[in-house]
Amino acid sequence: MAHIVFLTGAGMSAESGIPTFRDALTGLWSRFDAERLATAAAFRRDPAMVWGWYRWRAARVMQAQPHAGHRAIAALEAHGHRVEVITQNVDDLHERAGSTGVVHLHGELLRSRCIDCGAGEHPDPIVRPPADGAREEPPRCAACGGLIRPGVVWFGEALPVQAWSRAQDALAACDRVVVVGTSGLVQPAASLPALARALGKHVLEINPQRSGVTEDADEHWALPASEGLVRLLE
Ligand SMILES: CC(C)NC(=O)[C@H](Cc1c[nH]c2ccccc12)NC(=O)[C@H](CCCC/N=C(/NCCC(=O)O)S[C@H]1O[C@H](COP(=O)(O)OP(=O)(O)OC[C@H]2O[C@@H](n3cnc4c(N)ncnc43)[C@H](O)[C@@H]2O)[C@@H](O)[C@H]1O)NC(=O)OCc1ccccc1
Numbered sequence: 001m002a003h004i005v006f007l008t009g010a011g012m013s014a015e016s017g018i019p020t021f022r023d024a025l026t027g028l029w030s031r032f033d034a035e036r037l038a039t040a041a042a043f044r045r046d047p048a049m050v051w052g053w054y055r056w057r058a059a060r061v062m063q064a065q066p067h068a069g070h071r072a073i074a075a076l077e078a079h080g081h082r083v084e085v086i087t088q089n090v091d092d093l094h095e096r097a098g099s100t101g102v103v104h105l106h107g108e109l110l111r112s113r114c115i116d117c118g119a120g121e122h123p124d125p126i127v128r129p130p131a132d133g134a135r136e137e138p139p140r141c142a143a144c145g146g147l148i149r150p151g152v153v154w155f156g157e158a159l160p161v162q163a164w165s166r167a168q169d170a171l172a173a174c175d176r177v178v179v180v181g182t183s184g185l186v187q188p189a190a191s192l193p194a195l196a197r198a199l200g201k202h203v204l205e206i207n208p209q210r211s212g213v214t215e216d217a218d219e220h221w222a223l224p225a226s227e228g229l230v231r232l233l234e
């Protein structure tokens with residue numbers, strides 16, 4: 001039985017209808033670049049605009065379903081392989097496909113917390129998906145009255161310490177690494193494939209396009225995630 005680490009990015013969820021980071025800028029948000037919108041400064045400046053963007057994205061995630069690629073990773077785990085999923089994605093499609101112990105380097109869209117006291121908060125369910133561009137006032141914290149923010153890692157914010165150390169431990173312990181659907185532009189996550197290579201691990205990249213990772217990969221399958229990952233089962 002093999003010990004496999006999957007490093008996944010937005011391309012992993014593209015076939016489930018989740019827009020990749022750069023494609024999630026429609027309507028009102030299209031005049032912003034993601035790196036500027038996904039920041040604490042933007043939230044403080046205009047909480048309703050940023051919260052509206054995240055609720056719109058959360059609604060898309062709730063409408064989406066895992067695809068054959070997500071299921072293939074979960075199947076490898078069910079077949080007894082040691083599988084660890086380290087993702088930059090803030091959606092829950094890996095978990096919904098059956099993967100366990102998924103490490104979210106950049107947080108989770110469907111978890112929120114108070115920006116002041118950190119209390120975890122579960123905002124009211126999304127009844128009607130907000131129209132793209134819709135502003136929505138973030139709820140207030142029941143404990144301190146502070147603003148509730150999405151449980152994601154914004155640009156300029158440190159990654160969760162535990163997630164980052166689990167990622168490094170997994171790469172050190174694994175036999176091989178499969179990198180799926182990332183452009184390899186966002187640090188420090190983008191440094192993990194090179195770290196795996198430096199640790200002597202075989203690195204396979206699955207991405208229809210060449211990316212910032214391809215140089216660090218031993219193999220590149222120019223395939224969409226759904227096809228490339230199913231091929232791993234054969
Ligand atoms: C843009 C980049 C230059 N910026 C950074 O890297 C910055 C740091 C930085 C600033 N200036 C710099 C200059 C140089 C180097 C670094 C920096 N990093 C940070 O700010 C990090 C935090 C980064 C995390 C930001 N949050 C995200 N997401 C959560 C929020 C949200 O979602 O709203 S990042 C977000 O964007 C990234 C998107 O990238 P990808 O996932 O790769 O997706 P992308 O769309 O780019 O590409 C998709 C790929 O899929 C492929 N594809 C398409 N379809 C398919 C398909 N069907 N199948 C397979 N593949 C497919 C495509 O070909 C393509 O290659 C993901 O990481 C995603 O999580 N924090 C930090 O540095 O803090 C400091 C610090 C340190 C200590 C103490 C205090 C502070």
Ligand SMILES: [Zn+2]
Binds near residue numbers: 142146
């Ligand atoms: Zn609070």
